[in-house]
Amino acid sequence: MQNHPVFTDNDPQNEYSTLNLGPTHPATHGVFQNVLTLDGERIVSGVSTIGYIHRAFEKIAEHRPFYQITPLTDRLNYCSSPINNMGWHMTVEKMLGIKMPKRVDYMRIIIMELARITDHIICNGVLGVDTGAFTGFLYMMKYREDVYEIYEEICGSRLTTNIGRIGGFERNFNKIAFDKIHKFLKEFPPALKEFEALFNRNRIFVDRTRDVAAVTAEDALSYSWSGPLLRAAGVDYDVRAMEPYSSYEEFDFEVPVGSNGDVYNRFLVRNEEMWQSLRLIEQALTKLEKEPSDIFHADVPEFYLPPKEEVYNNMEALIYHFKIVMGEIDTPHTEVYHSVEGANGELGFYLVNDGGRSPYRLHFRRPSFINYQMYAPMSRGMLISDAIINMSSLNVIAGELDA
Amino acid sequence: MSKITNEELLNSIKAKFDSDVTNISEPFGLLTLETSREKIIALLTFLKTDAVLQFIYLTDITAIHYPEAEKQIGIIYHVHSLVNNIRIRVKVFVADGDVKMPTATVLWNGANWMERETYDFFGVVFEGHPDLRRVLNVDDMTVFPMRKEYPLEDPNRVDKRDYFFGR
């Protein structure tokens, strides 16, 4: 097994025990390990070990053409894969200088906000499960299935979606997809209200989560936290608001901010973000009606595959198809950093390109990885049960932690 | 959008560090500069503590390997000023036999694991780091996998037939 440095701070009576909160967790959280030194029920110190699902994404990305990196990005934060996919597509489009039509931007916003809702469903539901309340989670999972049906209608797959292409989407949203989105928008708000009614003023839940793992804004910023965790600590940093991408500047939404960064605040911030996502989806649907309904990709034949009928009948389309798939198109020799607001925080893509088919270097700025480093210092002095709640409210997704 | 422009930012940096910042460019609007290992902590401290600039947020630390260049390993810092809504990218290049850097954990706690990841993948030793050991790969690995000479696939595999998969 691995060699873990264990800190025995001042153990005069030799009564501290070691607990291995090991890589085999209950199914919800993922594989990371904490070796805790305990004084009874209280944690004296802890050492985190990660890397149990290290899949070398950055190395794989150096050997794949740009369009084949999208399935890799799916598996970063697999609870909300469309956000990762869109972030990657936007990074490549930024590098290539492709300007997207408005309709594609609005479609992307719908998909990204649906993904954000699903991620927060899992996080808040699992937080409930960790405090002992299984019901809320089970009620919410049904709505995840509804969103899966929407994804299936658009891209064919449920969880690891590989949705969209560099330059837009692979097919237009058909009537069934729009009907399902409308149905979701009608059925989910009452369920979310019921979920909030189960938890928000529930005496047991509030007692378990209020003032647990409170974090000051200075600490959160110095540890480079982002996303709902940073916003719960009081800093209103949201990439959608500060550096709007994909036409977010045209939309009217609020960024919920908490006060003392404890677990209860994080829960409330995520719930409120789900309401704001619903608002964004409604606005995007109204804006979509004003756009011509047949545009679903940008007009970039050098990077967006032509439809198969044209490939078989048209010489130009055949040549473009060949060049795109074989990677013969020249790409600029440059570097770009683009970030999107993932469900856990700022998901950044640092792409260094050398003009070839694959990136020279691709680095993912993964919010779970950066958020999680504070876990061990933060859990000093906490009870074990509080440390477990703290871990589930950090929403560490193992795929994004280890990449 | 941002409260200060790249030009003003560059001028305030040049006022303090005139000859130490080289290779200035602005790919896609992000001011990028290169500096030396000796000046990097002073530059980052200036960026963080200056009353106007306030680059208090460390976005990421990563590295890159150019095997043919004179200074092969580049360590790249992305820093973000939330108040002014502006980002900056700072690079430091070091040669392969001498891959040491001062640690940024004196400025930001968040640099801890970012530097461990850079050490794990490229072998960059950050002097002064409180706990520099591998974070993602197995602890007893002896090579640095993201360097260009290291292969992607496991070199010890015996069950994959190359004549089927045409490598």
Place this chain on the structure above:
Amino acid sequence: MVEAPPGVEGAGFFATSLDKAIGLARSYSLWPLPFATSCCGIEFMATMASTYDLSRFGAERLSFSPRQADLLMVMGTISKKMGPVLRQVYLQMAEPRWVMAVGACASSGGIFDTYSVLQGIDEVIPVDVYVPGCPPRPEAIIDGFMGIQKLVQTESLRRRNLPEYQKLLASYGIQ
């Protein structure tokens, strides 16, 4: 309702062979250990939730302790760092035990043909059923589970004493 195994029925009694009765009881009360590492774990959560309820098949009680589990469901990529942990968990399980490799990564390494990923968990532990997919649909996971149930019903009661099984375990270095 589960079908009764072939046997002789009479007024107030039902006679069948012991292994069929025990196979029936075992297969409809398997206690799975969800060893969920990545994306397939989320599809497993969907399988356990109300739409694709796995507890209809008797797998109601998930056990996270290997000592109390019958079926080790490995869902997700297993890296070389995790291999010894997986082996330890398998060794801690008591006979009778079955292993299901859910997903492409557990079956063969999946899309991750890299230096850090174990190319299939059958490099460290013996596997009974492989469920392909990336991630497999909940229906596919249930199909794999039904495959395990068929194995439980048809294999011999004391599978651990069969020479082929012992040879298989010996090839993995497990006593």
